[in-house]
Amino acid sequence: MFSKACKYAIRSTIYIAEQTSSGKRVGIKEIVKAIDSPEAFTAKILQQLSKAQIIESVKGPAGGFVINEKKLNKLKLSEVVEAIDGDSIYKDCGLGFKVCSEKTPCPMHHKFKGIRNELKEMLENTCVIELSQSLEKGLSFLNR
Amino acid sequence: MFSKACKYAIRSTIYIAEQTSSGKRVGIKEIVKAIDSPEAFTAKILQQLSKAQIIESVKGPAGGFVINEKKLNKLKLSEVVEAIDGDSIYKDCGLGFKVCSEKTPCPMHHKFKGIRNELKEMLENTCVIELSQSLEKGLSFLNR
DNA sequence: TTATTAAAAGACATGAATGTCCTTTATTAA
DNA sequence: TTAATAAAGGACATTCATGTCTTTTAATAA
Ligand code: FES
Ligand code: FES
Numbered sequence: 001m002f003s004k005a006c007k008y009a010i011r012s013t014i015y016i017a018e019q020t021s022s023g024k025r026v027g028i029k030e031i032v033k034a035i036d037s038p039e040a041f042t043a044k045i046l047q048q049l050s051k052a053q054i055i056e057s058v059k060g061p062a063g064g065f066v067i068n069e070k071k072l073n074k075l076k077l078s079e080v081v082e083a084i085d086g087d088s089i090y091k092d093c094g095l096g097f098k099v100c101s102e103k104t105p106c107p108m109h110h111k112f113k114g115i116r117n118e119l120k121e122m123l124e125n126t127c128v129i130e131l132s133q134s135l136e137k138g139l140s141f142l143n144r
Numbered sequence: 145m146f147s148k149a150c151k152y153a154i155r156s157t158i159y160i161a162e163q164t165s166s167g168k169r170v171g172i173k174e175i176v177k178a179i180d181s182p183e184a185f186t187a188k189i190l191q192q193l194s195k196a197q198i199i200e201s202v203k204g205p206a207g208g209f210v211i212n213e214k215k216l217n218k219l220k221l222s223e224v225v226e227a228i229d230g231d232s233i234y235k236d237c238g239l240g241f242k243v244c245s246e247k248t249p250c251p252m253h254h255k256f257k258g259i260r261n262e263l264k265e266m267l268e269n270t271c272v273i274e275l276s277q278s279l280e281k282g283l284s285f286l287n288r
Numbered sequence: 289t290t291a292t293t294a295a296a297a298g299a300c301a302t303g304a305a306t307g308t309c310c311t312t313t314a315t316t317a318a
Numbered sequence: 319t320t321a322a323t324a325a326a327g328g329a330c331a332t333t334c335a336t337g338t339c340t341t342t343t344a345a346t347a348a
Pocket of ligand 1: 093094096107112
């Protein structure tokens with residue numbers, strides 16, 4: 001469904017969101033411990049998220065990652081997914097043809113597009129902050 | 145969503161189904177021309193489908209692939225997907241944790257499981273023959 | 289039986305995603 | 319200003335999916 005890079009990106013973002021909400025800035029070592037992911041690889045992904053302006057990074061002592069408060073209040077899962085995996089998940093033909101077309105549909109098209117669209121809408125309607133809150137309340141988990 | 149191998153598997157199966165319905169046995173060269181896929185790689189995939197008893201193969205002159213009529217009348221997309229990609233698409237955690245668990249859900253779990261389940265049901269409720277018929281009627285396409 | 293045909297099988301090649309390591313850059317605190 | 323810290327960046331390594339090539343096996347027809 002999502003690439004591993006994208007999964008790590010989502011996990012990281014949710015964790016940073018949770019920590020940002022409680023006023024903390026978090027370093028890469030803490031993040032990978034919290035979300036159980038490979039450190040160097042995760043660092044690369046955070047670079048991408050930073051370039052995409054989804055998270056902010058601060059170098060030096062007491063540095064780390066945060067999410068701008070304004071951003072956090074409206075950040076959707078779709079933004080994280082698009083930053084890492086692009087929009088192929090929304091647009092690609094389910095059977096792998098170059099383009100998904102309504103005019104020359106593949107045999108699975110009509111069965112597939114509804115599900116693809118629901119996934120899109122789920123991502124677009126899900127706020128990162130709402131997921132971080134369920135985490136904070138102990139209703140969901142990032143490491144087990 | 146699906147691996148390339150799985151996409152080729154589905155395309156092949158639908159094409160073989162169409163040709164079987166019109167009483168024809170088809171060889172690998174014809175198949176890859178019809179579905180636009182790499183020949184040797186597709187041949188490997190057809191071997192897997194054959195082992196999974198989804199299609200039947202006949203060696204020698206006038207050999208090729210067919211789908212048993214009895215099989216064809218009840219063959220679901222889910223069987224093809226499971227033969228190639230396994231059941232991970234139904235079961236895997238959307239954020240990549242070892243298991244998807246209702247008791248210790250990841251933050252995306254409740255948003256994700258519905259979509260994952262709809263995909264499962266779509267595959268389980270879609271007959272290969274119905275897709276091959278839309279193909280035969282010119283309502284969908286395997287090559288463009 | 290023999291020659292021909294087409295799939296099966298195994299070994300190998302390529303490419304993309306994943307993952308690691310080391311150096312550089314920017315920030316902070318002494 | 320210097321030392322320490324932590325992220326950024328680049329090069330490299332590994333793994334897995336994808337794809338190719340060649341030989342073997344099985345079926346058919348002459
Ligand atoms: S054409 Fe294949 S999903 Fe739309
Ligand atoms: S635990 Fe992640 S999807 Fe169920």
